[in-house]
Amino acid sequence: MNVGTPPDPFHLHFASLGQHGKAASALAAQAASSSSPSALPAYTLTTHTYDAIGPILQYDTPHTLPSTQDRLQETVRNAYHAHLQARHCRPPSPLQRSTLNLIQSYVDLLHPYLALSQRDQVRETVAAHLLSHVQNTRRVILRNNERPAKAAASDGGKSAKGKGASADDMDLDVQDDEGEGGEAKTNDDLDELVRDQGFTRPKILVLLSLRNSALSAKRFLRDFTLPEGTLDRLAQPDASARFPADHVATFQGNIDDSFVLGFKVTRKEWRAYARSDSDFLSSIEIVVADQLDVMQMQNWEHVKFVFSQLNHIPRKVHASTNFARVRQWSLDGAAPYLRQTILLSSLDTPEVRALFAPLRNVAVRRRVLAADDGKKGLKGGKKEEGAAGMVADGVRQVFVKFDCANVQAEADVRLAHFTTKVCTSLSLSLSYSARTPSYFNFVLLVDHLQELEEKDELRFTSIS
Numbered sequence: 001m002n003v004g005t006p007p008d009p010f011h012l013h014f015a016s017l018g019q020h021g022k023a024a025s026a027l028a029a030q031a032a033s034s035s036s037p038s039a040l041p042a043y044t045l046t047t048h049t050y051d052a053i054g055p056i057l058q059y060d061t062p063h064t065l066p067s068t069q070d071r072l073q074e075t076v077r078n079a080y081h082a083h084l085q086a087r088h089c090r091p092p093s094p095l096q097r098s099t100l101n102l103i104q105s106y107v108d109l110l111h112p113y114l115a116l117s118q119r120d121q122v123r124e125t126v127a128a129h130l131l132s133h134v135q136n137t138r139r140v141i142l143r144n145n146e147r148p149a150k151a152a153a154s155d156g157g158k159s160a161k162g163k164g165a166s167a168d169d170m171d172l173d174v175q176d177d178e179g180e181g182g183e184a185k186t187n188d189d190l191d192e193l194v195r196d197q198g199f200t201r202p203k204i205l206v207l208l209s210l211r212n213s214a215l216s217a218k219r220f221l222r223d224f225t226l227p228e229g230t231l232d233r234l235a236q237p238d239a240s241a242r243f244p245a246d247h248v249a250t251f252q253g254n255i256d257d258s259f260v261l262g263f264k265v266t267r268k269e270w271r272a273y274a275r276s277d278s279d280f281l282s283s284i285e286i287v288v289a290d291q292l293d294v295m296q297m298q299n300w301e302h303v304k305f306v307f308s309q310l311n312h313i314p315r316k317v318h319a320s321t322n323f324a325r326v327r328q329w330s331l332d333g334a335a336p337y338l339r340q341t342i343l344l345s346s347l348d349t350p351e352v353r354a355l356f357a358p359l360r361n362v363a364v365r366r367r368v369l370a371a372d373d374g375k376k377g378l379k380g381g382k383k384e385e386g387a388a389g390m391v392a393d394g395v396r397q398v399f400v401k402f403d404c405a406n407v408q409a410e411a412d413v414r415l416a417h418f419t420t421k422v423c424t425s426l427s428l429s430l431s432y433s434a435r436t437p438s439y440f441n442f443v444l445l446v447d448h449l450q451e452l453e454e455k456d457e458l459r460f461t462s463i464s
Contacts (some may be wrong), residue, residue, distance in 0.1 A: 009105040016195035016327040024337035052095035059365040064107040073135040080128040108365040110356040112348035144194040198283025209294035291344035299439040311335035
């Protein structure tokens with residue numbers, strides 16, 4: 001590493017016994033010995049302003065890394081800049097530079113105000129960050145594959161621990177890694193230095209709402225576009241006049257929400273994995289959840305379930321796991337304290353905040369604020385009314401309380417109260433609409449209404 005060059009966030013954050021790794025292991029041990037299910041890093045709140053993004057609330061910890069300029073892996077940087085020149089005829093925009101500065105030090109980020117016009121720029125930058133992480137990870141592994149052989153040669157031919165993936169298997173040329181520690185002086189040092197992996201191979205998880213968001217060229221056109229002969233109304237010339245821009249962007253193309261993809265990135269190509277039931281979530285190092293506002297209109301319980309299953313120590317030993325190469329903080333169950341989580345949404349909702357609040361990254365958490373934060377409640381120098389004050393005069397608002405002795409049965413009790421008490425009185429009206437708080441409640445209510453429709457007691461339609 002050159003004198004005066006800022007340290008590489010990748011090595012500082014993910015090294016087996018680096019500054020962040022030790023802090024994460026200590027927090028994991030603290031959580032294991034206390035009655036609290038998790039120990040959160042201590043933090044202080046500061047506010048910063050980023051070009052083209054605006055104000056950001058930063059949860060600083062003692063281990064916060066300074067923001068750095070472009071530290072993308074060289075191959076990825078060249079491809080990223082070439083892509084921008086070919087597609088947009090320009091270098092990275094101010095928004096893309098600010099986004100890269102925000103995420104490349106492996107901090108958690110919540111952006112709940114991502115405009116439609118900004119979405120593609122942020123996606124391109126996040127994708128470059130993910131590819132840079134994959135390249136850095138593989139380069140470290142390949143370099144460490146050579147260390148035992150070098151140590152054995154310098155030690156008179158004695159064998160050393162730490163067999164890893166071969167260069168042929170990883171399909172990447174071995175190169176030096178910037179910012180990596182020096183050579184091991186003892187066998188114990190070597191054993192620790194080559195700990196560069198998790199329990200399983202997958203390192204990145206990207207959650208998307210619909211197939212059209214995952215659409216990529218070439219082989220995926222078949223699986224992620226509409227079936228042959230199907231008319232896409234939102235691809236017609238008059239779509240922009242008939243529907244809002246965000247509606248067209250979200251629902252154009254294949255909107256199936258049941259899909260999963262796995263990739264292995266090699267030097268020459270991307271290889272798709274077959275479906276597997278392995279503990280692939282155990283060693284995830286970066287999670288990206290895009291269009292969380294759309295996911296809230298699907299089944300939010302699925303999102304919460306996926307996050308609840310991240311970074312658990314596998315229940316069974318996998319043949320591909322080499323424990324001599326597993327990082328110490330992974331063995332300590334500290335992976336949640338080092339995982340980077342990037343949450344993107346166009347709406348700031350309590351559910352999205354609840355997903356962000358318990359994140360435990362020792363680096364730092366950053367939340368993009370609304371442009372008018374600090375002046376909220378004021379509009380034109382006058383106090384702005386809340387949503388309840390916008391209800392038209394004469395509209396009656398009724399808040400109904402029902403008894404529920406068991407919180408686990410709350411959904412069933414609420415549905416029963418609605419169908420037996422509320423729905424009966426509403427049926428006297430000419431028409432009415434009902435909105436459910438979750439997709440689970442929606443399915444239960446639709447089933448009930450279908451039963452009533454079969455009895456010719458009412459007619460209804462559902463929108464989901």
